Amino acid sequence: MVPVRLGIDIACRAAHQASLADEQGRFVWAGRRFRTTPSDLARLWAMLPAGTEPVDVLVVMEPTRNAWVPLAAWFRRRGARVVLVPPERSADLRNYYAKHAKSDRLDSRLLARLPMLHPDGLHAEPGLGPGDALKRAAKLHSTLTHRRTQSLARLDAQLELLGPAWHAAIGADLGSRTVLKFLAAGYADPHVVRRLGRTRLARFCYRHSRGAWGEPMADAILAAAAETLELWAGGELDYPDLAEDIAIEARLALQLAEEIKDLDERTALLLNQADPQAILTSAPGVAHITAAAILGRLGDPNRFTSLAGVRAFTGLVPSLNASGLTGRHGGPTKRGDAVLRQALFMAAGQARRIDPTLAAKYHRLMVDAGKHHNSALCHIATTLLTRIIPCWRAGQPYILRDVDGTPVTKEQARAIIAERYTIPKELRAQRRTTTHGTGRRSKESRCAPSTGPSTNHATTNPAAAA
CATH class of the missing domain: 1.10.287 (Helix Hairpins)
Structure with a gap:
């Protein structure tokens, strides 16, 4: 059978709108209204072309608040594949079609054609999203x-x-x-x-x-x-x-x-069910609450095709503005989940005190590269996650090692860090401060007179001189 694409424009309180297109983008029907009820969903499913197999149905929707969760679960149970499209991406395509108009009918038609227009931007959503208890x-x-x-x-x-x-x-x-x-x-x-x-x-x-x-x-x-x-x-x-x-x-x-x-207490029970081998908590700086935040907000680590994709999902990687032969890295992209970023950042602050390899990298970033403390911790956070994911996939706990690869205990690791990778207090104080936007003068009104020294030359008021 010919695959079909079901685009759904989700509404939180009003009726949803759905449009069905084939793989060439030709509409079978468009603008059908329905609600998240078993009867409406069954009628919508019955409107598929005769002989359509469930595996040939691709449902495309935006993650509108939490209203998408029961819809995605219902279609997955029927055998369809569900993909979520970032609202920013569909908005750009919507502007291309109708620069000065927006309607639910147009949104559902656009989502139905999106697999043909931008197939690389489709990613299957196997989980429940906000419906997952740990997340x-x-x-x-x-x-x-x-x-x-x-x-x-x-x-x-x-x-x-x-x-x-x-x-x-x-x-x-x-x-x-x-x-x-x-x-x-x-x-x-x-x-x-x-x-x-x-x-x-x-x-x-x-x-x-x-x-x-x-x-x-x-x-x-x-x-x-x-x-x-x-x-x-x-x-x-x-x-x-x-x-x-x-x-x-x-x-x-x-x-x-x-x-x-x-x-x-409830989170600890959920984490034990999701990670019975305690792989995440074996990592340095990761306790039960942090592990629950990482696993809950990251989702299934196996859904990422590469470790670079995992790092990009955290939003801790630097942004890049490049054109031709020129390029400049900026601050963190901050894309992805904020709770995940916070958990990784906090874990990195403890992990550098426990893992000699992470301490060596933190020392190099602070002393040799001249990084700010927060910037160095962002690097440590992405490195830590990059090591946790292979441990999860292999089903093995995290092992502390020296820089030469020798396994060490926590006591030995702390002794190594204290001996080799201690940051001087003066340098740490310098790297923990920032010169932009934190001074008292930077917070003063731009219209206020300067508090600096006056000039050496007197000025004359023309009105007074007249």
Whole structure:
């Protein structure tokens, strides 16, 4: 039978539109509306030409939010092959067909003809995408962690209103459960702290810190409360309202911490099912949460035809602007999945401290090539992933080796790194700073007068001279 191409323009709430074309791009029918219901999908499937085999059906669609997932699963169960097209690519072709028009009918017709117009851009989607539990858990963990970080940042800013003594008393770790419990109880009000007294404060700190804090902590908090009352002696600051705002942020941070803890336990179970041999966690710098993010967001590593494709998918490879005999590399492309990039970047920061070969490359990039710390870590991240993928395909764990290929233990590896590949502190401080967009002067208004030295020659105001 002649292969057919089913282009579907997906709508999240309205009806989808589908068009069917043969391999020459001639339309069998176009603009048929349907919804994601079993009855509508069955009617659409029945409209295929008589005698069409399921393997001859190619379904082309854009990954519109999560509405494509149940459609792709339904067509795959029928035996069809499903491919996803990046919206940017189909948009370029759409502009070619109709520069000043857009319609669902045109979109479905274009998707049906896309296999003929751009066959190299079609890649089969065998998975469930956002429907995959591990991929969804990795994204949710990143989102919750980001929300908790934002909540702690707002908490830190609100405590600054009370004065610096509170940070000195509570400590720099606002994520501590004891600190959050204290603030969530509304004890950021200095009047409430003074009414509680030293004994009850010490008992509270001792109970919630499991004996780590006690009377010294209570004395520090009482001193901070006294300093705040003296600092705001005029009474302008509303202590109860500020304490309630701080308590809300603290309760949110505590709730997010509990959600992250429960999610970590569920993620560990999902990772054990996806990677029973613990191949990913055998890599240096990759723990359970990082491994779940890498495997969940990367998908099946076997779907990539080359390691270069894997590196490109991370978005950590440098961009290239080339024409003729000239070419220039820029910053990372940042294409692909942001959660995957973040997990690889964090893993690279630990892996260079454990693997001598990665430490040697990091040392060369920092000392000899003059790379910035972040740029060097991007190189280490792609190298680490390039080594993890062959381990996954071979079903073998990651083995630490010296630069000459000799297997080493973690203790031996750390000793080798400390002896050969330690970055001087002065050079590390220089490589960790950037000269673009971080200075105070760079953030000043362009219309503001210069704060630099004045000129040596006086200027005359013509209006005043007249």
